[in-house]
Amino acid sequence: MLARVANNLFWMGRYIERSEHTARYLNVNYFSSLDAPNEVSQSRQFVLRSMLNMVGDPVSNPNTHLDEKEVLHNISLNQNNYYSIIASVKHARENANSARDLISTELYEAINKSYHFVLNYPSDFLTEKGLYDFTVNINEMMAVLKTKIKGTLLQDEIYAIIMMGVTLERAIQIIRIINAKYDDALEAKDEHSAVTNSFEWITLLKCAESYDMMRRHYKKTPNNINTLEFLILNPNCPRSVMNSLNELYHHIQLLDQNKYHNKDSTSFLVGKIRAEYEFKVIEEISDQLKDFVENILNQLISISTKMENEYFNY
């Protein structure tokens, strides 16, 4: 398999996953804020800031007034904006294009369909009444793509590389979502409610499509501790960071067939990071969430860099 094409497929996986999380974040935050229990959480400005924070374009000046249509357009359909959904879908398709000979026709056609859907979505309609329709469609289309990846590709090194991209991006996006919602929870707290304010934690769980399962697991109202534990450390929650690390480890094994790992390999690095979180307790994290976020993001980026050096850079 060509190194360049491997790199493209890795990024195809990342862009597919990224589109999905961005779309879901917009959807859940916007619609749950409409009848939020406290004034801050209900404020449109608060929600728009949270969205920009999550996509990595935070507004630092508290006095800046944000235009709703502009923000929604920028995050969804502005082609010139690197973090927009349309840019991600476009990149996913471009990367798929360069590997058309390797992936299945079914997967390619599904990517192509999603691309034309986003490309033809009218921006005016989106910002006025289409936000729900658009984000739900993106979510479903990306789910279809992942089914096609799992259901139609040969489970060889090509598959492993795509799945490395998907799971690495999932972990990164979940952490970004946790980080953004943690900031929201801090900001929304007033004298009547603590950081443990359940509303923002419920929104966070819904952003990760994990609310129902979290309730089933703990049978308790979400607070900061149980929510973070579920989304970071629970290996059975399919959206948790721990689950992603396990998946990463599984897929790197498909790629790297050596029994005894070179200490300088991606495989070794993934195993090491995974081992660190496997035996952590949530109290070590929840006290210094900001440090954790910074640390794990750096670790995930180091995996990406290592892969680049080991596989994509001949």
Place this chain on the structure above:
Amino acid sequence: MSTNTNTTHPIFSSYERKEGFFDEIFDEKGNPKEIYKKLFEIYGGHSIEDFINLNNKARASFFNQGITFQVYGDNQVKEKIFPFDLFPRIIHPSEWEIIEKGAIQRSKALNLFLHDIYHDKKIIKQGIVPAEMISSSENYLHQMMDLDPPGGIYNHVSGTDLIKHSDGKYYVLEDNIRCPSGVSYVVCNRTALKRALFGVFNHYKAHTVTNYAENLLEMMESVKPHGVDIPNCVVLTPGIYNSAYYEHSYLAKAMGVELVEGRDLFVENNFVYMKTITGPERVDVIYRRIDDQFIDPFEFKSDSSLGVPGLFSVYKQGNVCLVNAPGTGVADDKAIYTYMPDIIKYYLDEEPILNNVHTYHCSRPDELKYVLENIDKLVVKPVDEAGGYGVTIGNRLTKEEIKNVQEQIKASPRKYIAQPIMSLSLHATYIDDSKSFEPRHIDLRTFTLLGKDTEFVLKGGLTRVALQKGNLIVNSSQGGGSKDTWVLKK
């Protein structure tokens, strides 16, 4: 003058036969010809609504599969579907036999011609082809002199463009032996037609077209470098923004070989390697879909980033085979085309099987004079432009435009040739605006493979349609469409 066809079928109601052209479907009385009778009956049985429906389905299938090409406009690149017509073209086995033999004859003659002009140049020494035809050609590569390509083949893949004139005979308009494209559309057209109207195949026994890729691979393996046991073959593409990228990826997928870009390859110790996730892997045969000037910045265009630095020197050593060989463009030049009958006779001692269109060379003073005086009766073509660009058709020009063309030719006569206006045959084509079938001009591109001791002509081909009424230029960049083409079994 035009006459309607003898039909009551609603979707053929606006079909007006045109005098002076060969109609593929209807005879002079307006009755469908024998070979089309059954097909005509089946298609005529559809209501207009049915047909619109089928047509839209076929279109959506092309679009979702991403079978599109790009058109370069002023500022932006647009993605378009290659328009596909649901009414197939049928070629009788006896007619096909001539086309097939003729295409092989031309490919072989061109191969011998290329070998000669890059070695002893006998044909020039004997005065059959003038020396300046070669020396003044931009596509002549002095680097190819005395070089022997693996297997002795230059034009491995040829695309021959044919038309049927008003006399009912096939004429070759052009030989394409650089990087002829279109074969993937032959396969897609067949797939689309099968999906939309599978029932028609019960009445006709057409040859398959899906065997092209396996024959291409076999041909590539036959020209492996000396000393290689099982050659590693690849397809080299300029990248995803190239207008024929779909075809490149289709061919690689259908052959099961890697699709590489120039940056995936590198040269070391006189061999070519590709960069894979597990390290370098040697490459032996490259089907390159990149023009000569871009294949190696060391030897040709130095600012090309599409090619592979040092590739040509490996080729020269015989350690890699390039398909087609560099420098073939000198022989598919429109000026050389006019010598094809002589070239065939000279090398093969045979009469040409396929007709050539009579051509006037503006480089010859007496012929130049005739051309300048008769522009309204001629098609004037630049000798080195591809894709139908720069072609003028005399009987559609205003007086002022004729003057302009005259000036252009006078400024550089070597650049132009002229031919009588050929009457491309007509075929029933579904037209959106009128929601019915109308006659449109068509041509045919056949695909021939030439390897070491192997030859193959794809039984089928790309029938291109000029979708605008009366238009004679069928290229996709000029708004052309295409039809599935059936070569019937004997």
